[in-house]
Amino acid sequence: MLIKKGVAILGICTLALTACAGNDTDQAGQGQKVNTFNETDNHLHTNSHEPGFKNSDMKKNDTGFGYVRYKRTGVMTAEDQPKFEIDxxxxxxxxxxxxxxxxxxxxxxxxxxxxxxxxxxxxxxxxxxxxxxxxxxxxxxxxxxxxxxxxxxxxxxxxxxxxxxxxxxxxxxxxxxxxxxxxxxxxxxxxxxxxxxxxxxxxxxxxxxxxxxxx
CATH class of the missing domain: 3.30.300 (GMP Synthetase; Chain A, domain 3)
Known part of the structure; x- marks a missing residue:
């Protein structure tokens, strides 16, 4: 009886862990974006170094740093070139x-x-x-x-x-x-x-x- 009860408990724990892992997998599989910006401490995390990433949530009156990473892909035509204006x-x-x-x-x-x-x-x-x-x-x-x-x-x-x-x-x-x-x-x-x-x-x-x- 003790052996059977132990096996049953182990099985329940295994199912619980599998369910948690499955839930995370489902979320990732559904294309949910990993939040790389912690809204509570305004820190950028190391996994945010991806092309096109920028801290767009930063408030204008915030004292945080500005950061943009841009990766050029393919051959850019004259129309594709970035245009900068000076005020x-x-x-x-x-x-x-x-x-x-x-x-x-x-x-x-x-x-x-x-x-x-x-x-x-x-x-x-x-x-x-x-x-x-x-x-x-x-x-x-x-x-x-x-x-x-x-x-x-x-x-x-x-x-x-x-x-x-x-x-x-x-x-x-x-x-x-x-x-x-x-x-x-x-x-x-x-x-x-x-x-x-x-x-x-x-x-x-x-x-x-x-x-x-x-x-």
């Missing part, structure tokens, strides 16, 4: 606000085109070169690396870049007009980094001093 108005807003945090800098105007950043600011600094350098680095921290960045503390040029605010890259002779303003901006200190944000020793300052002497 130039938002970039200009960020640069102006950041530059206004530089000591002795006030009233900052920023124009962002398709390849240039023009920043005009008022300042009462005693070191114009250092201030120009700081303002330019503020812009560097925001825009992509291909941008050319020009700054000036000549507030007389503010109206010049404001005149471009309502124009676009297709406006007639726009690049020639911008180049003309850039030339005037370069007659003022540009800091110790060049227009693309790389350290450039005293080259920009020498150019400024040469232009000043020639005038």
């Amino acid at each position: 130039r108005e938002q970039l200009a807003d960020m640069i102006s606000k950041l530059s206004a945090q530089v000591p002795n800098v006030d009233d900052v105007s920023t124009l962002v085109t398709d390849e240039e950043v023009l920043v005009v600011y008022a300042t009462d600094t005693e070191d114009r070169h250092d201030t120009a350098n700081q303002v330019k680095k503020m812009a560097m921290s925001v825009v992509p690396g291909w941008y050319h960045i020009y700054v000036t503390d000549d507030t007389g040029l503010r109206q010049n870049i404001e005149n471009f605010a309502t124009l676009n890259t297709n406006s007639r002779e726009i690049h020639d007009l911008i180049d003309g303003v850039v030339k005037q901006m370069k007659s003022t200190p540009q800091g110790t980094v060049n227009e693309k944000g790389y350290e450039n020793s005293e080259a920009q300052n020498e150019e400024y001093e040469d232009n000043t002497q020639s005038n």
